[in-house]
Each structure stands twice: as structure tokens, then as C-alpha cells.
Amino acid sequence: xxxxxxxxxxxxxxxxRERNEARTALLFALPAIILIVLxxxxxxxxxxxxxxxxxxxxxxxxxFVAFENYAHLLRDRAFVKSLWNTATYTAIVAxxxxxxxxxxxxxxxSEGIGRSxxxxxxxxxxxxxxxxxxxxxxxxxxxxxxxxxxxLGEIGVHGPNWLGSSATALYxxxxxxxxxxxxxxxxxxxxxxxxxxxxxxxAAEVDGAxxxxxxxxLVTWPMLGPTTLFVTTISIINAVKVFDTVKALTDGGPNHAxxxxxxxxxxxxxxxxxxxxxSAMTTVFLAILVVLTFLxxxxxxxxxxxx
Amino acid sequence: xxxxxxxxxxxxxGGNAILKGVDLDVQPGEFxxxxxxxxxxxxxxxxxxxxxxxxxxxxxxxxxxxxxxxAAADRNIAMVFQSYALYPHLTTSENIAVxxxxxxxxxxxxxxxxxxxxxxxxxxxxxxxxxxxxxxxSLKIDHLLDRKPGQMSGGQRQRVALAxxxxxxxxxxxMDEPLSNLDANLRVHARGEIVDLxxxxxxxxxxVTHDQAEALSMADRVAVMIGGQLxxxxxxxxxxxxxxxxxxxxxxxxxxxxxxxxxxENGIVAFGGIRLALxxxxxxxxxxxxxxxxxxxSLTQNRQDALAAHIERMEFLGSEVILYAKLDAIGxxxxxxxxxAEAAGLSAGMPVALTLAAEQAMVFAEDGRRLRASxxxxxxxxxxxxx
Numbered sequence: 001x002x003x004x005x006x007x008x009x010x011x012x013x014x015x016x017r018e019r020n021e022a023r024t025a026l027l028f029a030l031p032a033i034i035l036i037v038l039x040x041x042x043x044x045x046x047x048x049x050x051x052x053x054x055x056x057x058x059x060x061x062x063x064f065v066a067f068e069n070y071a072h073l074l075r076d077r078a079f080v081k082s083l084w085n086t087a088t089y090t091a092i093v094a095x096x097x098x099x100x101x102x103x104x105x106x107x108x109x110s111e112g113i114g115r116s117x118x119x120x121x122x123x124x125x126x127x128x129x130x131x132x133x134x135x136x137x138x139x140x141x142x143x144x145x146x147x148x149x150x151x152l153g154e155i156g157v158h159g160p161n162w163l164g165s166s167a168t169a170l171y172x173x174x175x176x177x178x179x180x181x182x183x184x185x186x187x188x189x190x191x192x193x194x195x196x197x198x199x200x201x202x203a204a205e206v207d208g209a210x211x212x213x214x215x216x217x218l219v220t221w222p223m224l225g226p227t228t229l230f231v232t233t234i235s236i237i238n239a240v241k242v243f244d245t246v247k248a249l250t251d252g253g254p255n256h257a258x259x260x261x262x263x264x265x266x267x268x269x270x271x272x273x274x275x276x277x278x279s280a281m282t283t284v285f286l287a288i289l290v291v292l293t294f295l296x297x298x299x300x301x302x303x304x305x306x307x
Numbered sequence: 308x309x310x311x312x313x314x315x316x317x318x319x320x321g322g323n324a325i326l327k328g329v330d331l332d333v334q335p336g337e338f339x340x341x342x343x344x345x346x347x348x349x350x351x352x353x354x355x356x357x358x359x360x361x362x363x364x365x366x367x368x369x370x371x372x373x374x375x376x377x378a379a380a381d382r383n384i385a386m387v388f389q390s391y392a393l394y395p396h397l398t399t400s401e402n403i404a405v406x407x408x409x410x411x412x413x414x415x416x417x418x419x420x421x422x423x424x425x426x427x428x429x430x431x432x433x434x435x436x437x438x439x440x441x442x443x444x445s446l447k448i449d450h451l452l453d454r455k456p457g458q459m460s461g462g463q464r465q466r467v468a469l470a471x472x473x474x475x476x477x478x479x480x481x482m483d484e485p486l487s488n489l490d491a492n493l494r495v496h497a498r499g500e501i502v503d504l505x506x507x508x509x510x511x512x513x514x515v516t517h518d519q520a521e522a523l524s525m526a527d528r529v530a531v532m533i534g535g536q537l538x539x540x541x542x543x544x545x546x547x548x549x550x551x552x553x554x555x556x557x558x559x560x561x562x563x564x565x566x567x568x569x570x571x572e573n574g575i576v577a578f579g580g581i582r583l584a585l586x587x588x589x590x591x592x593x594x595x596x597x598x599x600x601x602x603x604x605s606l607t608q609n610r611q612d613a614l615a616a617h618i619e620r621m622e623f624l625g626s627e628v629i630l631y632a633k634l635d636a637i638g639x640x641x642x643x644x645x646x647x648a649e650a651a652g653l654s655a656g657m658p659v660a661l662t663l664a665a666e667q668a669m670v671f672a673e674d675g676r677r678l679r680a681s682x683x684x685x686x687x688x689x690x691x692x693x694x
Contacts, residue, residue, distance in 0.1 A: 202392065205358070205359060206357055206379050206386045207380075207471070208409030222394070222396040223396070
């Protein structure tokens, strides 16, 4: 009898301690949980809910309209156009800024002197205020007094009205987008490059990888896999989120030629005050981001992590 | 003709001389261990040999031709790295195939998809696969061919690294502390395996290690490198019994050799009851170092002419006991190797009397050079002085 008591008591005590521990753990996590619910979950739910209403800022009442907003979105030419523009912008800015970022990182990595100077120089656009820098770009792109067209004129090319023409406005913004994100991607790639063990390059050399090109494909590119995955995800998300240059330089024009998703949402929500409709757009926007991120990690994750 | 010769290799980094003119000859089929404390330049020398670094001066002669200016990829030298440096994204078979693919396939042939359209690619590929398999079988890693390095143990990775280095049948084989990442048991086992592999392949090998026991147990000849200089290159036995320099004597041997300060007068070094006559009888009034290995120091009952000491501590190692005793006269700690029977009844703090085996004592000059000497008696010395 005594032995049974002796063995069952510690077990009960262990179970109690475990419960106690779980409670303590929850207590420790509580501040984080409250903050996440308050600042992330609640706003997202609110946006999704508002997307099913016809709420307008200033109204005292709102009405549930089910999927009316979404049906309207499909017929809204401005929205479809902005969706298409955002896709085009992303398709240009993300790959170009990733490729250039990697290229610059490789060049800086192989450079002995002036390394920190170049790193800082390329990172400046990331750190600078884009709205302030937009005035510089406006000057650079100016059709008559801008240096870009002046240079083109020197070699006999008649430069376009970069930001003023509906044919080129989106591409001009893409150039600024690339300029802005190369530095950021470069810093991420530099971090990835320094994490590659030097001995792998030595092994590649001994194994017969004569040229830098061979060593890049044998060592650098595969070893950068996790970094590239992360840079790609961040680049796409950042490109989809473009807004400030559009607002500052073209205001979505001319004739909706450079209207992007976030700009359209801004217009609907803050200019026309149709919060319900803007919320429906935001829901679509969020869905796109979630799907993109999810897809990327699903497709690439298994291929880039080796251990 | 030697398989590999180094002539006056010197290298400095930022004004710091790492290698100060190293000469080394490796005979065909020979296993040379390059041993020294960390920072002695042995890894730098190996990297220069491999072509990963370039010497400031000196030449490397491989198979009769100077390869000092030849790139690592073209040297036909294979290397096993300390961290194994396997490509983590490739499977074992792909890892082993890399050196073959790099040499047998052109850059276009190596491309995925497009490569298979180039004539000759298929035949070359199947040849590579056959060689890889053969190598894997001989190293008993054929069951690991589809695994990636992250899914293998340290010992398995080390074999894959060996296979990758051996598969292309190099002219010289370099190993940079390949066993230092293995646990102690596996290390002793792997030592034997590497020696065995070397015997089968017959490729001259330069093996870098900081572990003197590893060097002595594996190599045909041991090269002891200290402070960027090759102090001695000889068989393990000679290195141990007959060191040419005090640093070699100090580095090789476990437990370490006893080094005691002594004075040479008229070509005679007298210490603790032993007298050594130097070959160069003219050495007088010079400080020298007397070296004697722990196994040649013994306990004595006869206190006369013996060194009085007190036991500091004792280490029981099973077949032997290591005794650390502080000399009463000069405060130096002597290391003594005893059998357990001899050590019975001793404990820390007890006084003991030590004698040295005169025939086994060595004398080193102040600059570290070995001074040849032979044991002599007081009478013989007197005769010499009078005659």
C-alpha cells in the first residue's frame, strides 16, 4: 500500500507541475498575444468585414451588401487596370532589382578596397526619403531640361516625355523602383555571401572549377538559395506595395496609365471616402500577397535548404 | 626522382613572415606528416602546395616540372579539407563526381538539358558514374550515394571527402587535419583506415596535423614545422629518439620531455649525477639545455648523486603512471614515467630521489640546436683533462 502511494504521489505532482508550467508559459506569452490580436488580427478582420458593407466615412450607419463590392470590382475598369499595372511593375522591378542586387553584391564582395564606400553608396536610396528623392527624379526625367533627355539628345535620340506620357510613365516609375530596391537586395545578398564557407571555394578550385563562372554555379548560387528565396519574396511584396513614387510623381496618371493597386485603394478610401469598397480592394490585395508568399515558400523551400 | 619537391618556399602576410624558406622532398608513394603547433605555417604551406595561395618566393616541382604558377585546378593535386568542404546541395555521388565532371566535360556539356545534346556527353557521363560507383564501393560508402552531406555523420562525410579527392587519381594527395572533427574513438579508427587507403592507392600524401601522436603513428616520415621553418624531417622513430632541435624535442612526445637548464664547462655538461662529454670539447661557460624523456628518469633509493624532489601530483593511466615531481634545488617540475608497480605507495607531497639515464640524455645549445654528446665518467674526464 505504502509503495503505491509513494509512486502515485510524484506522478500527480508531476502532472500538477506540468499544468502549472503551461499556465506560466501562457502568462508569459499573453502580452504578445494581446498585441498581435489588437494590432494585426482585429484590423484584418475589420477590413474583411467592412469589405462586405457599403460604409462610407462619416456615415452613421452601414448596410451589409454581401459580395456586391467584389462583383463591382470585376467591372471596375480602373481597378482592373491598376491590378494589371501593379503586375507589370512587379514583373519588371522584382527580377531586375534581384539580378542587379546580386551582381553588385558579388562585385563588392570581390573588391578589397572601398568596400564600405560602395556598400554605403548603394544603400543610400534605401535609407533616403523617397518622396524627397522624387523631386530629383522629376528633374532627371524632365522632358526638356532633364539631363537624361539631354544625354539622349547628344547621341541623336529624341527622349520621351518619361513621366508625362501614358506610354512610358509606368516604366519610368519601374526604373525608380529598381534604383530604390537594388541597395536593399544587395545588403541581403552580401550577408548571404559572407555566410558561405571559404573552404567550399577552395574545394571547388582544387576540384577543377577554374573560372569564377564555374565556381559561381558550383558554390555561390546554390549556397545563396535561402537568401535568394527571401530576397525574391521581399522584392515582390515591396513591388506590389508601391505607392509613394506614384502619388508624388504621376498621381496615377496620365489617364490611369500608372495607377497601381495601393493608389486605387487610397483614392477610393481617402479621396472618395468609400471605405467599404476600399476594404474589399484591400482584401483582394492581402489575398494576393498571402498567396504569393505561400506559393514561394511551398515551391522553393524544399529546394534551397540542404540540412 | 622525388614525386614532389618544395624549394625555398617563403610567404609573409602583411610583413609577418609565415614561411621562412621551406624545402621538402616527397618520395613516390610516401606518406609525410607535416606536424607543428597551430600558427606554425603548416596549413599555409599546404594551401601553397594546392595552389590556393601563392608563395612570395620558391618553387614547387611536381613530377619534374615547376608548377608554382599553375592554377589549383590544373595541378592534379587533390585535397581533403578539415571541414570536408562537401557541397551541401549535392548528393554523395554528385559530390564525388564533381572533380571528374569538371575535367571530362566541357562547360557546355555540363549544362542541364542542353548538355545532353552535345555529342560524347552521354559516354563521358556514364564513365563518370562508373568511376564514382567504383570509388564508393572501395570506400564502403556505396549505400550513401543518394544522401546529402546534411544527412550523414561526421565519419561518413569524411569518407565522402576522401572519395572525392581520390576519384581522379591525383599525383599528390593533401590532407588538412581531416580527423580533427571526429570524436576520439572514431579518430583512432580512421587513422588506420587512411594509412590503409594510402598503402592501396600508393599516391604520395602530405598530411597536416597538429597532433604529434597522429603524425608519429601514421607517417613514413614526419616533418616538424615550428615558427615557419622545417626543423626536422625524419622517420617517426628518429624524430622521437634523436630530435635535431629543442623545439622538436619539446613538441614531440607525450608526456613532454624534461628540459633542464645546465652549464657546459670544458666540453662537459654535468647535472644530477650524470656527466656528458660534448663532441665539441671547446664549449665552455655556456648555458645549455639538458633534455631527457620521462621514461628515462627513474626513482632510486640511493640519495647520493640523485636529484631530490617532491611529488606534486600523479596520473594513473592504467599501464603506466605519470609522476610530476618538483626538484628541490631548482624548482623545475620533472615528468617521470613509471610502471604501476614502481609507483605503488607513492603519493603527492612525498620526497623522492630521481636519477637520469645518462645514455639517453640530450644536450641542446642556447639557440636550440642539438649538441652531440656522450655519457662519460668522472675518471674519464679527469684523464682527458690531464692527458
